[in-house]
Amino acid sequence: MDQNDQHSDIHTRNLRVLEALLFAAKEPLGAEDLRPFLSENADIADLLDQLQQRYQHAGINLVRRGEKFAFRTAEDLSYLLRRDDVEQKPLSRAALETLSIIAYHQPVTRSEIEEVRGVATSKGTLDVLMEAGWVRMRGRRRTPGRPVTYGTTLEFLDHFGLEQISDLPGLNELKGAGLLSSNLPPDFSVPKPRDGALTEDEDPLEPDDAGDDLLSELNTAQDPDKN
Structure with a gap:
């Protein structure tokens, strides 16, 4: 040969x-x-x-x-x-809004999600998204309190048929699909999703601390007075 x-x-x-x-x-x-x-x-x-x-x-x-x-x-x-297909319980409006905010704004903290939505984010909402495997904790923001940041997962890409997070539809595509009103303010925009490694304002989560961080986040979500 x-x-x-x-x-x-x-x-x-x-x-x-x-x-x-x-x-x-x-x-x-x-x-x-x-x-x-x-x-x-x-x-x-x-x-x-x-x-x-x-x-x-x-x-x-x-x-x-x-x-x-x-x-x-x-x-x-x-x-x-x-x-x-196994029938899945549809996501609540709160979960859909939260997932959309995380997808387009990641890395994002719980307080930033609440700022965009205008309401508090409950423990159950983040639970559902993380149990589905679509959202994960990314790291800690380098700001006072060191809040946890959230982002999407590989399972999110796979479920929604995306090669990468940047394939999410932009403003014109969302309008064309009828998901956004055509009478939006002139300065309205859809953020370009960010993907990949931690950003400059994030530190990685320590494996042993991840559970404690999540518990702290969720307890705070249950009791807004702790903010």
């Missing part, structure tokens, strides 16, 4: 391994999850691109979720599987 044939066999094997790993995975996988199973010099980005092209017109597509990838039912066929 000459060198070209050997290279072709290794490349084919890498593609098959990648395909199998992503097909069997319960959640999206990133390059670091896949690398140990591939040959030493495998070009993971190129392999993923080839798989995406291979499945572009198939019943399932290889989609990107943040920096990770997963096989998902082709969007135009998703209606066929809706009858098998």
